[in-house]
Amino acid sequence: MKVGFPVERVEGMESKVYGHFGSAPAFVVVDTEKNEALTIQTKDLHHIHGACNPIRALDGHQIDSLAVGGIGGGALAKLNALGIKVYGAGAERILENLQLIKKNSLQELTMDHSCRADAGMNRKTLSKEKSG
Numbered sequence: 074m075k076v077g078f079p080v081e082r083v084e085g086m087e088s089k090v091y092g093h094f095g096s097a098p099a100f101v102v103v104d105t106e107k108n109e110a111l112t113i114q115t116k117d118l119h120h121i122h123g124a125c126n127p128i129r130a131l132d133g134h135q136i137d138s139l140a141v142g143g144i145g146g147g148a149l150a151k152l153n154a155l156g157i158k159v160y161g162a163g164a165e166r167i168l169e170n171l172q173l174i175k176k177n178s179l180q181e182l183t184m185d186h187s188c189r190a191d192a193g194m195n196r197k198t199l200s201k202e203k204s205g
Contacts, residue, residue, distance in 0.1 A: 074104075074105045074106065074137045074138065075102055075103070075104050075105075075134075075135065075136045075137050075138075076102070076103050076105060076136065076137065076138050076139070076140060076171065076174060077100050077101070077102045077103075077131065077134075077136040077138070077139045077140075078090050078091075078100060078101045078102075078103070078139070078140055078141075078162075078167050078170065079091040079093070079094050079097030079099075079100055079139075079141055079142070080097060080098075080099050080100065080101055080167075081097065081098055081099070082099075083099050083101060083112050085101075085110065085167075086103075086110065086166070086167050086168040086171070087166055087167070087168065088101050088166065088167050089165050089166055090140060090141065090142050090162040090164075090165065090166070090167065090170060091141075091142055092142040092143050093141075093142060093143040093144065093145075094127070094130075094139070094141045094143065094144040094145070094148055095130070095144070095145055095148055097115060097130075098114070098115055099112060099113060099114050099115060100112070100113040100115065100130070100131060101113075101167055102131075102134060102136055103167065103171060105171065105174075105175075111134070113131055113132050113134055114132075115130045115131075115132075127148050127151050127152050127155075127157075128151075128155070136157060137157065137158070138157060138158040138159065138160060138174075139152065139157060139158075139159045139160065140159075140160045140161070140162045140163075140167075140170045140174065140179060141159060141160070141161065141162060141182070142161075142162050144159060144182065146184050149182060149183075149184065150184070158181055159181065159182045160174070160179035160180060160181055160182060161179060161180050161182050162179070163178060163179050163180075
């Protein structure tokens with residue numbers, strides 16, 4: 074599975090997940106099967122607000138899912154239409170989020186969750202509560 078993460082600074086698996094997909098200067102894509110990471114400098118950084126082109130931003134790279142700190146409704150809808158699941162990051166760094174993904178502990182985002190990072194939503198509220 075290929076999982077993408079928007080980041081401000083590329084620091085490998087210690088990179089912090091950036092607060093908003095559309096304004097992230099870079100992405101780290103982790104192939105969990107090959108245990109490899111790829112860095113992508115965004116190709117859509119200077120778009121008009123609300124007009125993010127996620128595939129252009131990812132420079133055409135194919136991914137299965139994303140873990141984000143926040144995302145706008147337009148980008149979320151475009152990614153979902155391509156079959157890409159988008160999850161709310163439940164931790165600060167990529168490595169911690171990969172562990173949460175393996176445990177199926179991240180909440181998949183819906184249109185109800187778009188742009189909540191801008192509204193001050195706490196990352197912990199995006200982690201699923203495991204019942205018993």
